[in-house]
Amino acid sequence: MKCSFKLRTHNLASRDFLFPIALLFYFIASQTAFGEDEVQKNFINQHDAELMKSRDVPFQAIPEIEPESGRTALELVVEFAVNSVGPYRLLHRSYNGKLVGPTIRVKPGETLELRLTNALPRETQSAPNVATEPHGFNVTNIHTHGLHVSPTGESDNVFLDIRPGEYFDFRFEIPKDHPAGTFWYHPHKHGSVALQMASGMSGALIVEGGLDGAPELAGVQEKVMVFQQLNLPDDVDTNGVIEITPGSIYKPGNNIFRVTIINGEVTPTLTMRPGEVQRWRLIHAGLEETINLGFDPVKFHEIALDGIATGTMTARSHVELQPGYRADVLVKAPVSPGEYYLTSEVNNVSRAIKGRAVPKIILARIAVQGEPNDMALPEPGSFAKYVPASLPPITDSEIVGPPRELRLRRFGMQSDIECQPFDPGRADHVVELSTVEEWNVSSLFDAHPFHIHVNPFQVLVNDPDTGAENWVWRDTIFVGDGERVRLRTRYEHFDGDTVLHCHNLDHEDRGMMQVVRIRNPKNATMLQTVTRGFMRLPVxxxxxxxxxxxxxxxxxxxxxxxxxxxxxxxxxxxxxxxxxxxxxxxxxxxxxxxxxxxxxxxxxxxxxxxxxxxxxxxxxxxxxxxxxxxxxxxxxxxxxxxxxxxxxxxxxxxxxxxxxxxxxxxxxxxxxxxxxxxx
Ligand SMILES: [Cu+2]
Structure with a gap:
């Protein structure tokens, strides 16, 4: 319970004063080094295909933190940093000074110990602390997106505030039967999530096992790709440093262009040998633009969605990635060497977060070169055994009660669910541990990627290629403007308060979030808590x-x-x-x-x-x-x-x-x- 948990944060020796000095030194150094350079503006306009094709920046694998004798331990320091993206130098909030956080690997049954240190300066002027407005830009915490772990105490507790000068020791105990797969982490302090994530504060979190040891994937090289989205001003002097400010995220205006980066780089070059098969772990850690990946003439062979193995392998010409989504795909390089491109193009506006088409952009160059390595793709049928044993399909007979209705709405600057913006003190849904519920989630206005913490859900979706209806395990689902989706959740293992919200994080910061109280009938204190309104509708x-x-x-x-x-x-x-x-x-x-x-x-x-x-x-x-x-x-x-x-x-x-x-x-x-x- 968030109310009874005593916040144990710790003060650091104040680093506030160091920051302006470091910045001053940086400015002096950068002016000397780059001051005379004339760099073409809009150098990283991803709509300019010729320009993007001419870029030659190698794809960077993100440094990894691996488990050691039963635990994975690391420190993430949240601090301002200056990093380059194309010709631009960005001043941004970061994990450990980088544009992308380290890739964290954990094993089921083990513990992830994470010290989160907030070395951001105190805000000199702060926005008012209201649930419907962005605020608390230098306060942070952390969420392990998609992990089935406790939402309380020192675990995946998004109600914590870690203020400038404080640190907090998180302990995430990963259940023994946790599905192996591609998950991720990012800040979740209500009011500043969009700003911090659009500043590069996110990283991959991989639970090892399952498909990783599959003999079908022996010799298959793996690439982790974290897609992030930056808002950059289009009239900036490239000799200066661009600060990613709250205004550039929450009030972007018209002179902003969006750049999608992969592992912190614009249009990097990936290499593959002719005929080679690779496994790509794709993570949409971006702000608010739909990505629809293409790799002409190559197909993506989808083997996991939101980290969860599908049990088969489905060939697709495109992979739709909404903010918060992950997809694991196998790709087989063409046998003829040459230059290919990883692109994104959104033509179907009903599947676009912003409700508008996104013309084709080039996200990466793929250089197919070197000695041929003509590998065979596995048989789709061979993946059935990798479906997580802890996630059997939900049957009609398990469902308790009539479906709940959740209506999401963005209207002007206002964002709410069931017409009520987020209130951390109000339990919007009280669900019972070890039961199963069906929910209808609809959008009254605008499109929203809907995400629930702690437990994944099975959602009824139309296959993008065949149109056939399927129940699919996910933790984030796109709800189009005026659409309604059906989903089913098993509330397992963990009780306490957690949240559901829109993963268009500007909407979330403005109030499109609710508290879900997972009530344990064996916990007497929880049963005594007064709930305002009926615990469950309809009644x-x-x-x-x-x-x-x-x-x-x-x-x-x-x-x-x-x-x-x-x-x-x-x-x-x-x-x-x-x-x-x-x-x-x-x-x-x-x-x-x-x-x-x-x-x-x-x-x-x-x-x-x-x-x-x-x-x-x-x-x-x-x-x-x-x-x-x-x-x-x-x-x-x-x-x-x-x-x-x-x-x-x-x-x-x-x-x-x-x-x-x-x-x-x-x-x-x-x-x-x-x-x-x-x-
Ligand atoms: Cu939304």
Missing amino acids: SVPDWTVTMATGEAVKPDNFLGGKWLLVLHKGFWCIHCSRQINLLAADFAEFKERDVRILAVCPDLISIDMDKEWRERFASGFVLASDKSLTVFRAQQCFDKEALHGIYFIDAEGKIRWQSVADEPFTDIDCLTQVLDSN
């Missing part, structure tokens, strides 16, 4: 009675057969509640048009005059009633030591389909009407 509205000014009783049954909103408020004396009721009244036409009636209940008695006025305005469409004993507040779980503010949408069968229970009254009428339309 039947409880039976209760409220009274109108005339003394007339009103019950939920009176509304059966029609849709309605139940509004629980503190009374007309409360200016916030009064404002909420007035907003609902002002927009009453919106509800009437949708055949939705409103019942507003407060503890105070309703005056005869007000009742009369309301009847004249709304007839029986908007009813005011009183609940002096707070029975309804309690029955509706809208009570935490005192009455809270609650609003519920109830369908014609008397099922609650949507709720908001909070300290503040809910007033986003636009979003509410979108929820009504989606039901």
